[in-house]
Amino acid sequence: MEWSIQEIAKKAGTTSRTLRHYGERGLLEPSRIGANGYRYYDQAALVRLQRILLLRELGLSLPAIAEVLQGQSDPSAALRTHLLLLEQERERIGRQIEAVRTTLHKTEKGEELMAEEVFDGFDHTRYEEEVTERWGRAAYEKGDRWWRSLDEGQKKAFLDEQAGIARDFGRAVRDGLAADSDEVQAITRRQIAWLSATSTLTKEYVIGLGRMYVDDPRFTANYDKHGEGTAVLVRDAMEIYAERNL
Numbered sequence: 001m002e003w004s005i006q007e008i009a010k011k012a013g014t015t016s017r018t019l020r021h022y023g024e025r026g027l028l029e030p031s032r033i034g035a036n037g038y039r040y041y042d043q044a045a046l047v048r049l050q051r052i053l054l055l056r057e058l059g060l061s062l063p064a065i066a067e068v069l070q071g072q073s074d075p076s077a078a079l080r081t082h083l084l085l086l087e088q089e090r091e092r093i094g095r096q097i098e099a100v101r102t103t104l105h106k107t108e109k110g111e112e113l114m115a116e117e118v119f120d121g122f123d124h125t126r127y128e129e130e131v132t133e134r135w136g137r138a139a140y141e142k143g144d145r146w147w148r149s150l151d152e153g154q155k156k157a158f159l160d161e162q163a164g165i166a167r168d169f170g171r172a173v174r175d176g177l178a179a180d181s182d183e184v185q186a187i188t189r190r191q192i193a194w195l196s197a198t199s200t201l202t203k204e205y206v207i208g209l210g211r212m213y214v215d216d217p218r219f220t221a222n223y224d225k226h227g228e229g230t231a232v233l234v235r236d237a238m239e240i241y242a243e244r245n246l
Contacts, residue, residue, distance in 0.1 A: 170226025210238030
C-alpha cells in the first residue's frame, strides 16, 4: 500500500512542501515517483516519517535528525528508543503538572509551600552519572552543592537567565550574525559568566562544552528550539571566546 504526498502531508499534519524539503535533505525519500511526477510513500516511508516527526517533537534540528537516522538502521529498535523517551518525558511532564497544580492550589489557599513539591519534575540529578563521567565527581558535587544552596527564587532566576541567553543566541542566528561578531561575543560573555557560577572554567572545558551542545542531541534541541543552527553558533562562539580570553 502507498500514499501520495498530499495524503501523507494531510494525515501527518504537515505540508507537501515540508515533505519535499525532507527529501531534499536526504531524510525522507519517496518510495517511488509516478509518471506524472507525483511522489508516493510506502509503509517503510511512513515509519521513517514518524521517526522524523518524533525527533522534531523532541526539538532536534534536521542535521541532528539525519545523524540519528543514519546511526539507527533498525526501525524497530529506534521506535522502542523513541517510545522509552516519550514515556520518560510524559512521566516528567506529569510530575511538573502536578507540581504547578500544587503550587497554584497552595498559593491560592495561602498554605505553606515545600520546595520538594515546587520543583518535582525539575530534577538536575538525573545528569549525575553523565557529569561525573565527563568532568569528574568533584565537578558534579561542586555543582550539586551550589544548586542546593539556592532558594526557590534564585533557582528560577538562574534558569530564566540561561533561557534568555539561549533566546538571544537564536535571535543572532535569525539575524545572520557571525560567531566572532561583537554582538554574539557579548552574548557569549553572558554565557560564560552564567557557567562560571557552577564551574571553574578553562579553555579546554569551554571548548569541550560548546562541542557537546552540538554533539549531544539533547543539548542541540535545547538551543535549536530557538532556531535551527543556534547550537552550532553557540559552539563556534564559545570556542572563539575561549581562544581569545582563556
